[in-house]
Amino acid sequence: MAAGRMGGLCGTNFEDPFERNPLTLALSPSRGEGTKQRNKQDPTLMQIRSQVSMVFHLDKCIGCHTCSVACKNVWTDRKGAEYMWWNNVETKPGTGFPTKWEDQEKYKGGFERNDDGSLSIKSTSKKKIIPNIFHNPHMPSMDDYYEPWTYDYQNLFTAKEGSDQPTAGPISMIDGEKIDVQSGPNWDDDLGGSEIYAANDPNLAGLTEQQRLQLSSVERLVFFYLPRICNHCLNPCCVASCPSGALYKRGEDGIVLIDQQKCRAWRSCVAACPYKKTYFNWFTGKSEKCILCFPRLETGQAPACFHSCVGRIRYLGVLLYDADRLEEVAKLPDDELVEGQRSLIMNPHDPAVIAQAKKDGISDGVIEAAQNSPVYKFVMEWKIALPPHIEYRTLPMLFYVPPMSPVQASKPEDTIHHNSNNLFHDIDDSRVPMKFLANLFGGGQEGVVRYALAKQKAVRWHRRAETVGDIDRATADRMLHEANCTREEADAIYKLTALCTYEERFVIPPMHREQAIEMMKEPHEHRAETGFGFVGGQTRGM
Amino acid sequence: MNARPMDQFLFIALPYVCLFTFLLMTIYRYRQQSFSYSSLSSQFLENKQHFWAVVPFHYGILAVTAGHLIAFLIPRSILAWNSHPLRLYILEISALVCGLLTLIGLISLIARRGTTTRIRKVTTVTDWILFAMLLIQTVSGVAIALFHPWGSSWFATNLSPYLWSIFKLNPDVSFVTAMPHLVKLHIVLAFLTIGFFPFTRLVHLLVIPNPYLWRKTQVVRWYGRKSE
């Protein structure tokens, strides 16, 4: 089988020159018309691909940063990569990493929709590449992240005898000079309510003055955690912007990688990724990014950050999607994007979809993985997981279950007074304003976020009625009904949220890439092309 | 051919050694060490002076190099263009302006590398040697434009034939032996730079991303073609 598929391949380039381009598809009339009028019953108009996708359940994240440290130790503990956090955990509201990455007025990440409905890359598009290649005007600098530092431990041994204890002062990991540390990654950790950090969160846009004030008042102070990795987007802006064609999406599983041999340090991807998840290695002169631990996935293990997650908030599984409609969806108006992205994702139990998937070369093992995918349940069946900042139009494939938050409180006199007397308060009384969550996860639309939170709340009512019994069954059922949820569904959500095993959280499709690689390539060469590892040492220049 | 041995060395042996090194080493390096083909941009470490140094330098040096190439490839058209004094002046002044732009950019580049500690850390000895070569080359070029005017014409009549004679493997140094010393220096340094090219970060010039302009927007790699 593997040998048959490799038949047409020779040389070292795996790029398929006839790969259909999602952004120019509409130009071909037959396809374009077909996509417009296509209905799901007619699978001949689909092109099914599989994507390893993710869900982060924010209600479970405890902000321990174990994930970040696991990733750092495995992948970015190297010269030039010290400042990179392929996985980082942010406190929201907060300014994030790099500082205010969501402020696209400043960073110009992602795509923008032009007046005629077409898309263009905000930073360095094809038109702008010629003037911008020497100096990229939207390239963040190290100061937007932080200057990595260590401590001068040697001084503890070599300091001259004196009247006070020697200290190990901070020194820069770039130039070795003493530095005065002003900020670093997670400088705003847990600083909800801070006037420097929380108050400058770009997601506060559209909140009333009163809501903002409440967010920073002591009684209402609130924050939650947002762990972030590369979203391995369906319409990756990083890939679209690379002048060398060094970035690519793997056809079989959708993982987005940077070919280290082809990267020439034009830096376009760093500016283009709206999530700021490609990083420039200042020492090797190459960009690097999260590789979703594909060497682990290929051997059936979850990525390091998933595996180590203390809160067990992370889920990984396959989604099947219709690659022919990518462009159409990426161009939808802002308020239709969340639904639009869902419409791309195909039901892996539908016989027509299965037949087409097989036709498109997706193996039985992957289809089976898609049918058991926890991500499909969260995103499509229950609709409680939402994409981050879908308005950047890269169609991210990491989804977040929005977090529940404590009830609002006010302190008119001496006692704190809760605005709600219910056991589980109304979601609109939550301390995190709905609009804030909508800016993060709903493309500005509150409806989809409200739906996800209402369902989570209903699950709690239901489980409380089942296990404690201080809520009567009828009330719980009414709650479920209002949240468009059944008892069975609520139990399933509860189970996958609270009692999930390793095998339920991570349904890793069989990849068998190791065989293909060994037969076709020199393994060391392959390592460099796939974003890590180097032939002849990781040196700079010659 | 009875050129002095010194001239024979500088204008026959050296050019061939340098051109040969260029050809062999760029290919060898591309095949063996593709990873090292990088512009090694330092914009990430210092983002403000970068603009004022890199942009004038690149526009300047690209224009100047293109001018030399054109005069080499189509000398007759240049001479025809220069037959009107006004057009000659325009060409000469533009060349001088581009040369000065390069010089200003280059000096800013050197200053930026020298004064920013972060950038000094990522600057190698090779970079400094290259800077020195480019600086002497640019200064001598600008000086030639000032002190030996109408270079666009005499390049076409004298240096083009010399360069062609090199490429036709029938070197004839009679065109260059009579040149002023400044011009000789410029020629020798030009060949040395070409010979040094494959060992420096200049190789990024060979991988300028022209396919980007017509490639499809998204790139997908498969392990095998799918059966349709």
Ligand code: SF4
């Ligand atoms: S999150 Fe950024 S780096 Fe990752 S695929 Fe999307 S655009 Fe590319």
Ligand code: SF4
């Ligand atoms: S390890 Fe898990 S629980 Fe801890 S911060 Fe990371 S995502 Fe959150």
